[in-house]
Amino acid sequence: MDKHKTHFDILIAGSGFSGTLTALALHQSGFKVGVIERGAHPRFAIGESSTPIADMILRSISEKYDLRWLHNFSRYGSWQHSHPEIVCGIKRGFSYYKHYPGKSFSTNTCHDNELLVAASSSDERSDTNWLRADFDAYLVEKIKAYQIAYWEKSEITGAERINDRWAIQFNHAGEVFSLSCSFFIDATGGGKLAAQLFSVPSVSGDFHTHSFALFSHFENIPRWVSVLESRGISTKDYPYDPDFSALHHLLDEGWAWALRFNNERTSWGFVLDGRVPYLLQMNTEDLWQMLEQKYPDMKLILKDASLSEIPGRVISSGRLQRRLESAYGDGWVAMPHTIGFVDPLFSTGIAYSLAGMERVVEALCAHRDFGGSLAEQLRDYEQAVFAEIRLIDYLVAGAYKAMPYFRLFNAWSMLYFTFTILYERRRMKNLPVNYFLEADKPEVQKMVHTSYEELSRLTGKGFVTEQEEENFTDRIRQIIQPYNTAGLLNPGSKNMYFHTAAALD
Template identity: 40%
Template sequence: MTRLEADVAVLGAGFGGSITSLLLQRSGLRPVLIDRSRHPRFAIGESSTPIADFILKDLAARYDLPALAPLAKFGTWREQRPELVCGLKRGFSYFRHRPGEPFRVDPGHSNELLVAASFDDRRADTHWLRADVDRFFAEQVQAEGIPYFDETDVSIETVDGGWRLDGNRNGEPVGIDAAFLIDATGGAESVLRALGISSTAEGMATCSRAIYGHFEKVAVWQESLAGAGADLSDHPFPCDAAAVHHLLEEGWMWQLRFINGITSAGFVLTGEQAADAGLTAEDEWETLLRRYPSLGEQFAEARLVAPESGLVRTGRMQRRAGQSAGENWAALPNTAGFVGPMHSTGIGHTLCGIERLVPMLAEHWRKPSLGRELQRYQQTLAQELRLIDRLVWGCERTVDQFELFTAYAMLYFAAATTYEDRRLNGRLAPGAAFLCADDERFVTVVERCRIRLLELLAAGPVTAERAAAYFDFVAEAIRSFNIAGLCDRGVRNMYRYTAVPAD
């Protein structure tokens, strides 16, 4: 039997749990990492952002973990870690489709929106092939000598103010005594469930489900645009080198391209209607492709390659835990709650939470002040999830009204670029919230724009004039947070200069 003592037991060996374990050890604590599965494995939550890259780079330097630093940029990743599959992400691109019609192109890009997040490929963000990247981080944990138990399912019980974890690994009993637990299991919510803490979507505005998988032989969308006669000369970057969003009447589709020819793709379907029990996930997928001819052509030769069990179809994705920290435990952001893939917030939010939690534990370890700090951690997570919910809700609510979508999306880009600028210029307080969620002025701006949108939609059909007025309203609302030239009609939805200089 294996039995050991640890200061902190981290459950879940995705990138969040592994990075947390590495930082805890560098902080002088004794972590142990536990996972019920093994690597490599299929996972989504793949699209990085400048915020995620900044935090990863800073963590690598602050905690003397040089192996992590190359993954903060596409250029260094490809130069120093070519064995790890990634994708090039220059920004965000959006394309509005109409049912039963080929995608419409026009010189004014009225059905397109491209927003740059970097100046060139070398400094670009990345898509993470999670099977590769999560395995890499777990290997770093093992290389640092941190106890790592994969394929280990444990029971959790409280003992004398600490925790006892008992399980089995490859037929051998495993026992771990720990003073503190971190739940990095995401939707599995292993610690939360053991504590009887439930998650709910109650109070969340966003309402959507998803169907997704990894495909090969997905045609390049830029070639489809060129074939339709689109003018690509003023695109600020190749539109496929992005988090690609195809906006549909009933939701939207994401596409993330990796350098090995694999594309992560998924439909996000909005509203409360559940999937038709009489349709398989594959049936529903094919129905949607037939409904949107240009997407159907793009996937004509495509083949699902992961997961092996077939397409994944979820129920409602939104959830928020009733509690995300206690006196001797804490949940990472993706365990504390989830909103959706719009805006690619997952990696950045997780890293932001880790950056806040680990120094807190190191500084207040075994001190009475730790409980107070964990309460602050929980309150900040709640602020962040509420803001992300508001930012995603408005975009998913307007996927079929592109003029409103392009206005509301500017709220996210205002949040992201303001956070990036403040971070790079040393104007973020330690432990500051992700996307400026603790900035009351910005949160008020988002709420004003949300309420105005609700009023607009409730007043009947939205004319072009009313949509234009809403665009102007958002532009004025974000004025003091608009450092990147957002809400500029003159660029015709092609935002070339929205990247915040990082070096």
Template identity: 40%
Template sequence: MQYFDVVILGAGFGGSLTALLLDRIGLSVALIDRGKHPRFSIGESSTPAAGYLLQSLSQKYDLPQFQPFCKYGTWQQACPDIACGVKRGFSYFVHQPGLRFQTGAAHCSELLVTANLSETLADTHWYRADVDEFFAKEVQKSNVLYLDQTEILLQRTDVWKISGSRNDEGVSLQAAFLIDASGAASLVPRALGIRPQTEFATRSRAMYGHFRDVQLWGEVLEQSQVDRSDYPFACDLAALHHVLQEGWMWQLRFNNGITSAGFVLDERQDTLDWQQMLARYPAIEAQFAKATVVAPEAGLVTTGRLQRGWSESAGADWALLPHTAGFIDPLHSTGIAQTLCGIERLVSVLEQHWKKDSRRKPLANYSDSLMKERALIDRLVACCYRSRFDFELFTASTLFYFAAATSFEHQRGQEQKQPIFLCADDSEFVRTVDRWLQLVSEYEQQSPVAKTAIRQEVEQAERMLAPWNRVGLFQPEVPNMYYYTAAPEMEPR
């Protein structure tokens, strides 16, 4: 039986990166995964905070091979064979059932929010099949024991005992500390009987896959003679959101010809399938007229309710990475940045408190921080769902997320503070989001609402967010076109 300081379950990019960081601080580490790479995983988008965090971790722990992934330009120079996509920011377009896309004065159906100044400096869409495989291969070059295609059972005594099989051969390990990076599988909390969280403000489910030959949304707009001359960037070079009566659709384009796309639907409304959704929205249906599903092999994925979470995320000898601790919704592209933020905190705790009784309190703080982050993300997402009946109100709701994201970036980069993700430990900001959620929830029940009332509430939102509005939210020179919102480029410490 082999003994390790830490065993990590799950070899996505988060589990692999954590293994390499712990190896760098001198701990003995094993990384176990039930599958193998490359494998399908839905596309994800990075953000300025994600790029900063990855660069910071790469520098601090001497892992320069990951620094190119912080920006699109350096990624293409160093690793052009690893697929990704350009993400200049976020773009949103609201649709009405049965009608082709229409806009009007002041971009009343469009919202573009820029996150970076150029394509070279852009964030990226991660084609996870390639990215996760690269991270896992780096693990295999290190001192970390890497076991893929391994089925395991967990037993907890004075140490963790991990037994199972790999290629018909027995596996038997012991570990002083266990990290669960298995995502929804959540092996550790299930083994420990941790109570799941069941109350969420957001209620959504998804249908998604990877496609080829999805027409550019910009081409559809051109065919409809929609003026794009004052867009701050090409609308497809973004996390593209179609805002719908039933929920919304994401589109992320990779440079290998594949597009990640999915409908995320409000569970409070009637269930529709993929074809029914396309048929409801002619402009989106036109985008997919020639599209074919290329992954996963079994066809489109249809989920149940997306929201999940655990009441505890760490103990004296175990911890969950953020995506295992819980998940809300892909609306605000929070996954990569939150994972990196959690890894940074957890590795720091183990580095400073390994073999010390003092690690109990910082691990409890780590668990508490994940709960706070999840609660805030839940409310920020729910605000958008509850306000999508009116695009002006929906736009104001998205700015609560952008205020949180840019405040986090500013505090990390300019003030050299270390708030938890999205400043979820700022109690006044959390109360402000709660007040806005209550307001838009009330208006949703009253819909339709007079435009004069909507405008008054948007003005109130601007006043509410004033303490966290560092980048000119609510006052773009061109209506709904934000040419730059990220905090100044952050320099890692």
């Protein structure tokens, strides 16, 4: 192929799972597609914890675009049967443990300091934690196998729009390339390329959430269950083993995630509340040490941990919240994670990315000449992604407000689980899917806005009484009641939910 003359229907920048899966779906739909990647695979990437919604979308993409092998990655069992060499972990659900400064974790028989929400009924059917280095590299091998043009270690330097075509310039192996395409997709996972090529700024100002993360991969992180057992804390009425879930340790100034892979590596990260001024002033090492000193179990868990070879260091994210001012323009569109991000709490990222990917591919397939009403459809997509970001922002910001008061956190998080169930049910009934988490539904918006105001009033006083916690929990129980098919906040559940992913009646 003469790379200086080749014309593509669509060029995609970025070969994370969004870029590669979009390339595969478009290729299968008959487009001539190329992918340009700045880095090289395998490479470290964060964003590992999948959900039932993400799995449903993988299955749907697999069927719709005749990518049957993709189906295997939508459940732990079929992943292991087909590709045990691609590392992942079992993720049976969402587990939360509340830690208090200076105290080791403790709880009671009502599980007052724990919340376990199962998303699957068995390990075989379980969601997964993706080792992104492995999974993304596999997807890149797939695009090559489908003969999709792929360049890595390539730095895009310019894009010029001439007569309905883009001329995309990039540097690769010391050579300057210029490729032509009719349409360009930015799947670079951040706002920098859109700012560079299309002068579209990425903003953070209108978010309620303000958080940043310190994270890496570690060896030798002990099982949390062994810590619980050493304290005589019973796990016998747990719906699953929390070491095989998205495990959250809630602190007063934020939270820590622990995602275990089946090679015993663990993804560990602290996500901290950037509204707390002294946290922003500390460097990564001091923050890490401070959290270990303040929370005895953080120290216990991390004391023998060593950094995994990749990435081999603790990464500090800076403020996580960002949103492009525009998600599309003349002849281009950005994928959801490129458009914006809120925070890893509730693991919305993969599903939100895949939900957006479905819409982008459908819009392009419906407008093969990239004309007609494509711009209108992309405007609808932009509105959807912006609304989804707003909803996730409310959900996460409320969770940070509630974090010091576990009962409030517990009640608040049920809004997220309710919205996921609503969306899952829609998909399972084959109803047309609209916005991720039903972010366009007035009843969803009303639930979250009114509850957020109430929560802000309560926590804004600086203390919350037990009676106030109970009243707030009652309020959430009432408002989710019409949609609550999983017994959420049922007092008899004792914070242990055995299966919340939607099942059809």
